[in-house]
Amino acid sequence: MDTQTLMIAGLAFIVIAGLGFAFAGGGNDGSASKRAKQIAATGRADGKTNDPAAIRRRQTQDMLRTLREGEQVKKKSLVPKDIGTRLKQAGLTIEEPTFWIGSAVLGGVLGVAVFILAPASITNTFLGEGARVLLGGLVGFAGFLGLPRWILGFLTASRHKKITNQFADALDIIVRGVKSGLPLNECLRIIAVESPEPLRGEFKIITDGLSMGQSISQALERFYRRVPLQEVNFFNIVLGIQAQTGGNLSEALGNLATVIRSRKMLREKIKALSSEAKASAMIIGSLPIAVMVLVYVTTPSYIMELVHKPLGNLILLIGAGLMALGIFVMRKMINFDF
Numbered sequence: 001m002d003t004q005t006l007m008i009a010g011l012a013f014i015v016i017a018g019l020g021f022a023f024a025g026g027g028n029d030g031s032a033s034k035r036a037k038q039i040a041a042t043g044r045a046d047g048k049t050n051d052p053a054a055i056r057r058r059q060t061q062d063m064l065r066t067l068r069e070g071e072q073v074k075k076k077s078l079v080p081k082d083i084g085t086r087l088k089q090a091g092l093t094i095e096e097p098t099f100w101i102g103s104a105v106l107g108g109v110l111g112v113a114v115f116i117l118a119p120a121s122i123t124n125t126f127l128g129e130g131a132r133v134l135l136g137g138l139v140g141f142a143g144f145l146g147l148p149r150w151i152l153g154f155l156t157a158s159r160h161k162k163i164t165n166q167f168a169d170a171l172d173i174i175v176r177g178v179k180s181g182l183p184l185n186e187c188l189r190i191i192a193v194e195s196p197e198p199l200r201g202e203f204k205i206i207t208d209g210l211s212m213g214q215s216i217s218q219a220l221e222r223f224y225r226r227v228p229l230q231e232v233n234f235f236n237i238v239l240g241i242q243a244q245t246g247g248n249l250s251e252a253l254g255n256l257a258t259v260i261r262s263r264k265m266l267r268e269k270i271k272a273l274s275s276e277a278k279a280s281a282m283i284i285g286s287l288p289i290a291v292m293v294l295v296y297v298t299t300p301s302y303i304m305e306l307v308h309k310p311l312g313n314l315i316l317l318i319g320a321g322l323m324a325l326g327i328f329v330m331r332k333m334i335n336f337d338f
Helices: 002-042 052-078 083-089 096-117 120-127 131-179 184-194 199-211 216-226 230-245 249-273 275-298 310-334
Strands: none
Touching (some): 249 275, 275 310
8 A cells, every 4th residue: 555655646746747847947948048049049038239330230131031021922023914024024115005006907908818829628627607706707816816925925024134144244343343442333334334124224214213313212212113123122232231220231242243144154054954844845846747747748548537527536635735735734843043
């Protein structure tokens, strides 16, 4: 009996001690962790400090947190929802009504050309009477909405690529100018005069805005809306942090130029490493079309069975759908975004 009583008392003591350690130790550990963070950030346990370096570091951390929180919202707002914004991002000076008129003319020309040039035998085999009208209407609609937008996207991507390649050199101009004692506005004017297009035109807009009374932050924010690139966003962040917390601007921009060049080298390395996969995808995607052309050249009657018979038309439709799916999958596999 005495042994059993001692065992029960010992177990009860262990349970009570464990509960007390869990409740008391967790709170102490949380307080200790909080105090450690305060000491690491400010050098004092109460979180207050008069050290300028610690105050600047805390302000920088708060600003970075605010920038991270607002980055997703800013990216959504920068997605162009109208043709006018996309025209500006592509660097085109035409007005939006002119773009729509040109698109309508292009769609009409393509639709009429397909209606006139499409062979009646093939179109009637596929879709029956009136197939040429329907085919011309579809091509005209694609020429009105699809082709101009694709051209606009291509011009925008090409312009952004040129700005990315020129941006690191522009930052070097600012770094050398700041080190020699020039103000930031004067360095921006040098870029607006000496840099090649399209970067020169963008910085000309910035300097004109500064001359009209805009602040640096406002001018750079509008620059980022016209050219929504990560490099421009990094530039805005560096100047924003430096304006509020101080620091060595030339050193910060020099490091940013190094980062931008490293990103460019990484992009080119990815392009080189994926070139073999892209070449293989192009060969695989073109093989079915090449085989169809060769069979048509050697034995036209054999391949035309797919055109003249309904079952052949269904096979062609299924094959085109599978080809489109395969090209889409291969494109997703060989394209890298970072």
